[in-house]
Amino acid sequence: HNARHAGSHSSLAAKAKFAILPAGAHNPRNGAGVLGALIASTGNIAGAAAPVPSSLAPNIKRPGYHLSRYSIDVKDVVLPPTAPSTKERHKSLPSTPRFRSSSTTSSITDRDTLASKRGWTEKLRDLEATTFGFANGNGRSGRSTPTFGAGAGGFLRSGRSTPTVRTPSTEGDHDDEKEGEERWRWEREREREQEGRREKRKKRKKAEVYITRHVAQIIQRQEFILKLTRALMMFGAPAHRLPTQIHATGRVLDIQVNCMYLPDVVLISFDDGATGTSSLKFIRQGSSLSLGKLGEVYEVYWSVIHDEESVSEASRTLDALMRKEEVYPGWQQIIIGGMCSASICSISFNGSFLDSVIVFPLGALLVAIQLLSVRNELYSNVFEITVATLFSFVSATLAATKRFCYSAIASSSVVLILPGFIVLCGALEIMSRNIVSGSVRMCYAVVYSLFLGFGLAIGAEAYERTTGHTIEGSTDYTCSGSHDKEGPWYQRTPKLYWAFLTVPLFSLFLSMRNQAPWRSREMILLIVIACIGWVTNHFAGIKFPSQSDISAAVGAFAVGVVANVYARFFSGNAFVIMITGILFQVPSGLGNGGLLTYASKQAAGASTAYLSGFQTALQLISVAIGLTVGLGLSLVLVHPIQSRRRAGGVFSL
Incomplete structure (x- = not known):
């Protein structure tokens, strides 16, 4: 079993x-x-x-x-x-x-x-x-x-x-x-996957919101760059620094921007690296020197690149600044123009006190016509020629009394429309390798000076044809024939000691003519630096006679050194405080034997009159070259080591 x-x-x-x-x-x-x-x-x-x-x-x-x-x-x-x-x-x-x-x-x-x-x-x-x-x-x-x-x-x-x-x-x-x-x-992994999908949805939503806001911020920053460019052009910023200024602003605001500058025209391209597209903006804006507003634009620019002010607030500030009225109303500008002509008459054109008094209404009339010509575009094209013709005829009429100097009155009456600033900007652009805009400005300055000489010649010819008499002292550029050495003090050629009064006076009114506030701290600096420039130019002209380029270079070097030292150690604006001293060098270069030489030969019907016109243009160019060399040397001396601050487009000549 x-x-x-x-x-x-x-x-x-x-x-x-x-x-x-x-x-x-x-x-x-x-x-x-x-x-x-x-x-x-x-x-x-x-x-x-x-x-x-x-x-x-x-x-x-x-x-x-x-x-x-x-x-x-x-x-x-x-x-x-x-x-x-x-x-x-x-x-x-x-x-x-x-x-x-x-x-x-x-x-x-x-x-x-x-x-x-x-x-x-x-x-x-x-x-x-x-x-x-x-x-x-x-x-x-x-x-x-x-x-x-x-x-x-x-x-x-x-x-x-x-x-x-x-x-x-x-x-x-x-x-x-x-x-x-x-x-x-497996359930834990599924929960993690679900949680990951939820997080991705949240991140995607946040990304959409961020993209919307980011696009809005990019548009605001682009608008700020456009407004900054327009404001700089409107208030007469140095043109050779404008592309550098725009590139520096775009780099700070994280905007890819490219710029091409032509006189009164700027092409700005905003590049988008993510999409491979670009947006091209075209800005056309005429320039008029306004030192007060230019200083405010510089402060806005400085606060934005140092993250002290937002882009939206800066854009609103620029909008208000471009809509702001001028510092001085029209009637004050007329008085300022008369004082400029009166104060420059004795120190640059050897005019007597009587000449300075009689040229005051001519300078005031020049500013009045200039303010009215803005309203009529057709007349603004021939404004310089008509004004020069009128003042030449009036000066010849006054010189017929043998108490006034024709060359002093005719030259000082048109001093405010001399192409000094245009020549300076063109020379600086050529030195900065901006060949296109620099060449255009230089050619325009030469033709513009010939326009003035042609207007003076027409006025003198009109006087001779009308009266049948020649102009008294048309070639007397030192006014030795019209001034009586034994006459009263107001008819004599003023002593050099008058420069202690007339040089600061012209610096003050020229700065006010360029819309610099008279209560500002920069006004004192403008006057002091302009006086330094005139002193060096005057004594250099005595040491190097008939060489206006050398005297202009020495004067510009002195002005540039003082202005750049102040801007470096006191965080100021070098361009604003040096422009009056630079413009002070131009009338001295064009007055003696300049435009009046061309006018007198043209009126006399000489066959070599056109050669004298080109000689005047060459003299103007030589003055501009001297100013450019002096400013360049001063900038290298004060800033011997290149820095991001210099390359960042800081205002300086």
């Missing part, structure tokens, strides 16, 4: 726990005996009921117990790397091994045979996972989404972790733990 059941010994031992044998059937015994089954049952009950390791469970490692089905090393059990929460740990799974309901007795025999072939080490983790009935057909699951059975899978599907009770476990429990851990990791 025992031999008949010997082949199915292991199968019956496995079915002893789960099957109820019929009455009278013989229950075979396994190798462990009755005590081994009781010990195993006690361990199963304790593992299922106790939340923590039970003290009733026997020590399977104790000598004398050899239960191969339950012999498992604790060190061989792979615990989850990430421990779940405390609440989840107390919810353990039953440790009883789960078999498939469809398993047969032959499966146990096959398993034993397979184990014997593979060299079983008496540990369940060496067996196939399919023996214990997992629903996943792939055995141990990988990184993909696991598929669980109805037992432990339903429990793990709720997100709970595997039990941590140290009770005897089977291979099925171990795989359930692994699949539950993978399920938990």
